[in-house]
Amino acid sequence: MARQIEKNTIWEIARTAGVSIATVSRAMRAETRGKVAPETLKHIEAIGKKRHYTPSLSARNLRATRFKTIGFMIPHIHNIFLSDYYSKLFCGFSNSLMGSDYRFKLVALKPYARKWDGYPFRSAEAIDAMVVEYWPTFFTPKFKVDVPCVIINDPADGIRAHFVTSDNEAGGELAARCLYEQGHECIAVLRGQEWSTDSDLRIKGFKRTMARVGTAVPNEMIFKGEYEEEDAARITERIFLEKKKVTAFFCCNDNMAFGVMRKLKQLGLRCPEDVSVVGFDDEGRASHSDPPLTTVRAMTQELGKVASEKIIALLEGKISDKEFFYKKTVLPVSLIERKSVGPVR
Amino acid sequence: MARQIEKNTIWEIARTAGVSIATVSRAMRAETRGKVAPETLKHIEAIGKKRHYTPSLSARNLRATRFKTIGFMIPHIHNIFLSDYYSKLFCGFSNSLMGSDYRFKLVALKPYARKWDGYPFRSAEAIDAMVVEYWPTFFTPKFKVDVPCVIINDPADGIRAHFVTSDNEAGGELAARCLYEQGHECIAVLRGQEWSTDSDLRIKGFKRTMARVGTAVPNEMIFKGEYEEEDAARITERIFLEKKKVTAFFCCNDNMAFGVMRKLKQLGLRCPEDVSVVGFDDEGRASHSDPPLTTVRAMTQELGKVASEKIIALLEGKISDKEFFYKKTVLPVSLIERKSVGPVR
DNA sequence: CTGTTAGCGCTTTCAT
C-alpha cells in the first residue's frame, strides 16, 4: 500500500498494463482519450486507479508549456489576508476559479526590489496568466510581460492588459449627491496617497458633481492621507482646530471615515447631527460602527470573479485577443445609506 | 526587446556566453555558485540579466523533484477568504513564508468527492509538503500521504504528521473560571457540530473546571449548532421560552456569542447585567460588539506561522523526522476580558 | 574550475 504511492511513473503503468507509454499518456487526458480503444482505456484506467497514478505536473508542464495555473500578484506586505479589500478580492477570485480546473498561486512581488517588466513570468513562475493588483508600483509605464494579464483597479491607457475596475468616478458622484441633497456645501475631502488613482477618480466624480450644482470644491479642502484611520483622525483634528466650518466629510475609503468619526466623538461633535460622513468601500465594520456608516459600496468580490472569468475565457479561447487586451470591464458601485449623513443645520 | 522574453533557455545563455550549460546552471543557483570562477560568473550573470534569463521552474522541478512550494489544503468552500479564522491562518502562514524562498499554493480539496489517502500529492500537485486544515473530512483514519504534513487544529493520535493546535482545553478552563468567579452556576454551553474536535476539547476543559468547583454542567445544558450566529439566536430564544434560569452563556465560537447577544437584546435582557456571555476566538468584531465581548483568544495567526516554520525546518533538515512526525505543538490561549461578563445578581 | 552526458516523466509527431 505504502509502496504504491512512491514512484508511479507512466512507465510503470504502461509496463503493468502491457501497453506503451504513449497509450497511457493518451488515456490520461480527456482531449486524447478518444484515440484509445475502449477496452484498452478501461484496462489502463483500472490500473491507474488502483495504483493512484497521477501524471507528474512538472513533466507535463515542461512538455506542454502550459500550467493550468494563474498567478495572483500582490504587494509584498504583511497581513494582507487581514485586509477587508484583499480578502474580498481573493474570495471572488478563488470562488470563481474553483469552478474551473485552474489553480492559483499567490506571488508576492517586492515593489521596491525592481521593476518587473521583462521578467519571464511564464517559465519562472510556472503560470499561464496573471492578475495584478497594485499595478503602478510594480511595473514601469512600458509594461510588458510574457503572459496575459488582468490589472485590477488601476485603469491605464495603452497598456497591453485587460482592466477590471470599479466605477470610481460614479462613486464620487453618488457621495456628492447624497451630501448636497442634505444641504452640505462645506465638505472636507480625505484622499489616499498622491499616486492613488482610486482617489483621483473618486474625487474627480465628486468635484464634477458638486460643481454642477454650483458648489466648487476648493483644493485646500482636499486632504491627503495614507488611507489610514490615524491620518484621518489627525486631519479632522486639525480642521476643527483651525475652525474651518466643515459640515461634512467625504472619505476615499472607510478606514479614514472611521478615523473621522472617532475624532468627531472626541471633539464632542455628533455624527450625523453636527457633521456628516460618507465613506467608500463598505467594509465589514461599516455596518457595525457608531453610527453605521453611509458609504459607497464597490463590488470587490465581483472584481476578483470577473478577473478570473476574463482570463480563463482568454486562455480557453472563448474570447479573442481583440476582446481582451486594452479593454476595460467597469463594475458599478452603489450608495449604501446608513446613519452617518444628516441634513445640515 | 519583446523577443528577448521569448525562449530563453539555458542553451542560449551558454552559447552566447561561450560556456557549457553546466556552468550556466551552476552560476544560476546560490548553492553551486561558488564552483564557478568569479570572472565566468560575472560574465554569465551579465548576459543572464540582459536577456532576463530565469531558469524554467518546471524543468528544475522535474529534475530535482523539489518544488519549493508548500500546499495549503483547504475545504472546498465558498467565501473562505472572508472568514476571520482562515484569514488569520493564511496571514500568519504567508507572512512567515515570505521570509523564505518557498511559495505556497492553495489546494481546495473536495471533502465529499473522495478521501485523499494515497493520492500522490507530491507529483500531482507539485508540492514538497502540505498543511491541512479541516482534516477529519479529508482523510480516512489510516491517513497516509507522500509529503510531510502539518495538521492544524485537529489533534489526533497515531497519525504520521505534525500537529499544530491551540490549547482548546485550557481555553475552556479560562472561560469557566471567569464565569464561576462571578458566581454563575447555571450556564448554557453552545457548541459546534458533533464532529468538531475543537468544541469537544473546549467543553472538556470547561466541564472539568466547573466540576472542580462543585458545579457540574448537565448534558441538557449543552446545545449544538453549526457555529453560526443564527443557530445561537434560535437556541437562546428556546432556552428563555422554556424558562430555563440561565445566567450565562459559554459559546464555542464568537459567532455564536454574537447571536446570543443579539437575541438577548431582542428579549429585553441586558448583557452583562442580566446575562453574561463568553465567546471563543476573539474575532475582529468582538471588540466592536455591544457590549464588547469577553472571549478566549486563540493565536490563530501564530498557528499558521508555526505550521510554516515547522515544515520548512523539516524540509531544510533543521529538524529530524523524529522531532516532526507524531509530535504536537500546542499554542497557548488567553482570556480577553471585555464587557460581556458581570456578576450574577 | 569546466565540460560531457544521462536522464527527470511526459507529450507528440511519425510510422506501422
Next chain:
DNA sequence: ATGAAAGCGCTAACAG
C-alpha cells in the same frame, strides 16, 4: 489504434 523515438530545460554525476 498503437508504438518508437525525439525532445521540453534543467541538474548532477563524472571525468578531465
